[in-house]
Amino acid sequence: MRSGSVVEAALRWQQRLSEGGFWAMVTVTVDGRSVKVREQAYVLEACRLAGADVPTLCHHEAVEPYGACRLCMVEVTRPEWGGHTRMVASCLYPVEDGLIVHTATEKVLDVRRVVIDLLLARCPNTPLVRQMARKLGVEETSYEKAAEPTDCILCGLCTRVCDAIGPAAISAVNRGIGREIAPPFKEPPPACIGCLACAEICPTGHIKYQTSDTSRTIWGKTFEMLRCSRCGRAYVTREQAAFFERTRGIPASYMGLCDSCKRKVLADTAAQLCVTR
Amino acid sequence: MIGQPCNDLRPLQEILDRYPREEAALIQVLQDVQRAYNYLPSDAIEKVAEGLGVPLARVYSVATFYKAFTLTPRGKTLVKVCLGTACHIRGAKQLVEEVERVAGIKPGETTPDRSLTLETVNCVGACAMAPVVIVGAKYHGGVKTADIRTILGSAASLAK
C-alpha cells in the first residue's frame, strides 16, 4: 500500500531543503557516488539519495527503523580502517562524514539471497516475497517449505505502527520460531480501535479486514462506523474517534466531518474571510 | 494460548502493592504472580497491565516470551531435567525419555491429576553433577535411568 511516487516526492523535497541549508549535512560515498545527506539520517537514506537499489521489508518511513529483515544490509568502511569493513543494517546505521558505503558486494548479495531464500521457505505463496526472490536470483527455496505457509513475514510493521500512533492493541507473541503477531490471548483485542493502520502498513496484505458503510471487522473485532455529518460517508469507527479524543484531546465534533469535507469547510471558511475583507 | 482466569485476585493486589507503578517492574511482578498462582491467570495479566500502566498486548508479549511463565496451571511438583551440554553428554536425553515412560507425560505437559509437570531446562549451573534432575526444590545429581522411578516416586507422594 506504499505509494512510490509519494516517497520519491518526499525525498526530492528533502533534497531541496538540504540544498537550501535547512539541515546540517555530511558527505557520504555510496557505490562510488558522493552524496550529501542530513546529519541525523541513517545510511539507507543516503543510499536512496545516491540511487542505489537497497531492498527492504521491515522499513517504513512512518515508524522507527527496526532492523529485523536484514535485507538492507550494506558493507561500510572508512579510509582510516585500513581495508577493514563492517556489515551493517543501513536502516539503523547512522551516517558519518566520510563514510564509504558499498551496497552490492559479494557479502551483501550473499546475505540478501539467504534472507529471501529463508523467507521464501516460510512464505512460499506470498507474491511480494516471490517477486523479491526472483529479483535477487532465487527461483526456488533451498530449504524446507513451511508445513503451514503464511503471508506474515514478521516484519513487525503492524505492531510498531500500533504502538506509535495507536492503542498498542497487538504484539509479537512467543519467541523464536514460535513467534507470531497476535492480539492478547488470541482473542479480539480490547484496545483495538479499528483504524486499519496495521493492515495498510502490512507489506504482504496478510492482515485481513472487512469494512462497509455501517461496520468494520478486523482481528475478530467488530466496530460501528461513524458517518460524516456533511456527506454521509463512513470514514472512522466510533472507537477511533473516542481514542483521538481520549489521547489527543481532539473533540468529537472534529471527527464528525470526513477528511474531504473538512477541507471543503476550511476552504469555504477561508473564502468567506476573503470576501468580508 | 487461550487465557484461564483464576477468579481470585486478592493475592495479586498484595503483589502489585510491593512494586512501583512502572513498566520496569513488569517481569518481577509476573514472577511473583507465577509463584503465587502456579501460572499466569488471564484476569491477573489484565490486572497487572492496568496496575503498572502497560498496554495489555505488551504484558501478554512479555508473558509469552520468557520461559519462567506459563499460561496454563502447572502441576504441584515441577520435575526439571537439565539438558545443558554437560548433562547432554552424560545421557540427559535418556532420562527425559524415562520420565516420559514412567509419568506418561511429555516435556511441557502436566499429569491429569495435576501432581507433576515435566519440563526441560537449558542448564541449571550444576554441571559437575551431570546429569541433573530437579524435583520441586531438590536437586539430584549423577542420575541414572534406574533412579528415575525412585525420584519420581517421592515427587508423587510430595504432591499428595
Place this chain on the structure above:
Amino acid sequence: MRIDSRAAFDAAVQAAKEKVTGRKRQVFVCCGTGCLANGSAAVAEAFAQQIAEKGLDVSLGLFLKRTGCHGFCQRGPLVVVQPEGVLYTRVRPLDVTEILDQTVANGHCVERLVYRDPSTKAPVPKYADIPFYANQTRVAMRNIGKVDPADIEDSLANGAYAGLVRALNDLSPDEVIAEVERAGLRGRGGAGFPTARKWRATAMAKGERKFVICNGDEGDPGAFKDRSILEGDPHSVIEGMVIGAYAVGAHEGFVYVRDEYPLAVVHLGVAIAQAREWGLLGKNILGTGFDFDIKVSRGGGAFVCGESSALMRSLEGKVGEPRAKYVHASERGLYDCPTVLNNVETWSDVSAILARGGDWFARWGTEKSKGTKAFSLVGKVKNTGLIELPMGMTLRRIIFDIGGGILKDRPFKAVQTGGPSGGCLPESCLDLPVDYEQLTAAGSMMGSGGMIVMDDRTCMVDVARYFLRFLVEESCGKCVPCREGLRQMLAIYDRILEGRGRPDDIGRIERLARGMKLGSLCELGKSAPNPVLSTLRYFRDEYVAHIERGECPAGMCRALTRYEIITEKCTGCHLCTRACPTGAIVGKPKQKHAIDQGKCISCGACYDVCRDDAIRFGGRGRPEVAAAAQ
C-alpha cells in the same frame, strides 16, 4: 557498625580479623548448589547439632561455617577442617561424628574420606596439595569456600572492600580506570572487550543519569562460575560495582541474575543489605560523599538476555530483544543512558585489582590476555568442577593434569569451549594456550569459560545439532537469518542424523552458516554457526559418514547404529541386561546373551558397561563396517 572514614574501616577490619583468628578450629561445609544437590545441607546440620550437643564450640573453640562452592563439585559434599587444611570428600551425615572425634579433637585424618590420586590411589589429605587446587590461581574466586557469604565481617577479614577504600580515598575516577587498564582486564563474560576502554567511553559520555550493571545471566550450558561467585562471595561483586560506578560517574546499579539461580539471588540480597548497613553501599559510602546503590533483578528465563542490549530491555520490563549496537551502550544503554555492563567475574576481578594493583594482575596471562580466568571443566573428565587459572595454560594441562584425564580412560575426542557461541576443538589443538585470540583463531571462543570434554563416545554431528536445538529455543525471533536460519539448519541436521542426508547438505549448511554469520542482528545469531563450522572443520569425516554411508562412527546416533553382542566374547556376566532400559537383552547369567533388535533403542548403555569387549556397533544392518573401523 556504619563505617564513615578510612580509620573506621581499618578498625572494623582489624576487629573482624581478630574475630576470625580467634576461631582456633574451624569446619567449613560447602553449601554451593552442587554440594547441596549432593546433600551437604544435612551434613552441615549434623555438624551443627553435634557441636552443640558436645559443647565443642566452647571446649574446642570450634566454629562451623557454611561456605560457597569449593569447585570440586563432583566430590561433594566437601568439608574442610582448619587449621589442618584437610579436605574431606563425599561426606555423609554419618561421617560427622568420626570427623569431629578424629580430626577436630585429635588431629588425625579420616583416610577413607580424603581425596585419592586417580592413578596411584595415594591419599592426598591436604587441600593445598590436591592437584585440582594446587594448580589454580584464584583471583575472582579468591574467597569462595573461605568465607561465609552471609557474614560480611568474614569477607572484611579476608580483604573485602580494601580496593574500594583505596579507590575512593586515594584515586580519581580517571586513575581508577588507569589501574584497570594497567591490569589489561578484558570482559570475562565472553567477548573479552577491554574493560578500561568501556569504562572510559562511559565516563566521557554526556548524561545526568548513568548505570552500572552486573550480567549474572550465565546462560552457557556447562558454565557455572558466575553462580558460584554470586553464591559464594557476593561482596567481591558488590565492591567491584561500587568501584566501577565511581569511575564512570554512576549512582545506580543492577545485578541481573538469571531466574534459575535462586540461591544467588538470596545471597546477594543478604550481602547488599549488610553492605548498606555498614556504609559500604548506599548514601555517603565510607563517608566520602559518593552515593551508589544496587537493585537485584531476576531474569525471566531467556538465554538471549545474556546479550547486553537484550538484558537492558529486560531490566526495563520488556521482552529481551537485542537491538543494533551501532551506538554503544556507553552512550545509550539502559533507558538510553550511558551504561557499563560487565560480567560477574569481571566485577570480582575489579575489586581484586584495585586492592592489589593492576601490575599484580598483569603478572599472569599472555601478551593480549592478562590475568586469570575461571573455567568450568565438565563432561567426560575425571575431575569435574570449577577452576581458576592464569590465561595461557594449555588445554592439555587443564584437561589431563588438573582434570585428571578422561573418564574411564577412554580416548579424548574434543573439548567444547564458549558455549553455544563457541566451537569444538580436537586432539590437534590440545597444546593451544588458552587465551582469547588463540581460541578464536582455532574456530572457537573463550565465552563464559565452559569447557566440556568429550570422549570417543560422542557424535560430533549430534553435538552441533545439540547446540542448534538449544539456540532454536532461545532465539528471540526478531531477525530472519537467526530465526528462520536456525529453524532450517536444525531441520537439515535432523535429517542427517536420521540417515536422510543429501549429497549437497554440507554445501547448504555452509551457505546458510555464512548468511547467518554476516546477517544476524546480534551475537546469538552471528555465532550460532560456530559449533556447526568448527565440527565441519575438524570432524568432516563424521559428516561424510552420516550423509554418504548412513553411519555414525561414534555409535551414538540411534537411527544409524545397531548394537550386537559378539557371542564368542560374551561371558554371561549379565551387566548389560541390568543396564538396558528396555529389557532388550536376552540371556541368563553365565550364558551367552543376545540383543533383541526389536526392543533395542540403540542407546549404547550395554556397550558402556561391558567389560569384555563383547559388544560392537555399526551402521544399521552392517556390523562388519563397524568391526573394520574398530
